[in-house]
Amino acid sequence: MTRTTETITPELQAYIVDHTDPVDPVLAELAEETARLYPDHKGMQIGAEQGAFTTLLTRIQGARDVVEIGTFTGYSSICFARGLPSDGRLLALDISEEWTSVARRYWERAGVADRIDLRIGPALESLQGLPEQEQFDIAFLDADKTGYIDYWEELVPRMRAGGLLLADNTLSHGRVVDPDNTEPHVQGIRDFNDRLVADDRVTQVLLPLGDGLTLARKN
Numbered sequence: 305m306t307r308t309t310e311t312i313t314p315e316l317q318a319y320i321v322d323h324t325d326p327v328d329p330v331l332a333e334l335a336e337e338t339a340r341l342y343p344d345h346k347g348m349q350i351g352a353e354q355g356a357f358t359t360l361l362t363r364i365q366g367a368r369d370v371v372e373i374g375t376f377t378g379y380s381s382i383c384f385a386r387g388l389p390s391d392g393r394l395l396a397l398d399i400s401e402e403w404t405s406v407a408r409r410y411w412e413r414a415g416v417a418d419r420i421d422l423r424i425g426p427a428l429e430s431l432q433g434l435p436e437q438e439q440f441d442i443a444f445l446d447a448d449k450t451g452y453i454d455y456w457e458e459l460v461p462r463m464r465a466g467g468l469l470l471a472d473n474t475l476s477h478g479r480v481v482d483p484d485n486t487e488p489h490v491q492g493i494r495d496f497n498d499r500l501v502a503d504d505r506v507t508q509v510l511l512p513l514g515d516g517l518t519l520a521r522k523n
């Protein structure tokens with residue numbers, strides 16, 4: 305057996321955050337306001353180290369066109385948009401006017417509003433309604449987990465060669481390996497993970513970052 309991933313204790317988690325690019329005041333305030341307004345939903349935001357990773361990845365990729373499925377109050381969209389060049393574009397898809405109205409305020413504050421095009425509605429319909437020629441360098445899946453496979457099938461053909469697809473929550477808080485858990489969103493993630501590992505259109509790795517972040521590159 306090759307080396308395994310370390311078990312992340314709370315102390316190691318704090319150490320990881322302390323040794324990753326710090327969260328700037330705009331994102332810190334967004335996280336605070338989200339926790340205050342929506343205490344039951346604050347866990348939906350990606351984590352600080354995932355945010356730093358996505359900004360870095362967007363820059364490494366030289367991405368110009370990014371699509372995000374699941375925007376919520378805007379944390380991950382700001383991280384992607386910050387990695388884009390000034391003429392780059394993030395297409396942000398969500399069903400909630402309320403949650404994304406918070407995102408809009410923070411996009412202005414982060415100075416990235418001009419790079420973000422928000423579409424409200426079921427994300428699958430928004431994707432299916434895009435012009436045929438529209439292509440992406442990065443796609444990020446972070447909405448309803450039972451929809452991941454449909455998003456994936458819609459997105460893979462729209463990725464440029466070498467494009468990156470990222471999917472959050474692919475460990476489902478460890479529940480993917482609990483056979484007694486048959487909740488639809490957990491089973492949705494299991495089905496998604498099984499589908500990906502058999503998909504020879506991509507090369508992929510399931511990273512134990514946050515709640516599991518799958519990174520796949522279109523071959």
Ligand SMILES: C[S@@+](CC[C@H](N)C(=O)[O-])C[C@H]1O[C@@H](n2cnc3c(N)ncnc32)[C@H](O)[C@@H]1O
Pocket residue numbers: 348349350373374375376377378379380381397398399400403425426427428446447448451
């Ligand atoms: C986990 S949150 C996204 C968190 C966000 N990426 C962040 O880091 O702050 C999931 C989002 O998906 C949205 N959502 C759920 N079902 C959807 C659907 N069918 N179409 C579009 N958006 C959907 C929800 O409104 C919610 O804002």
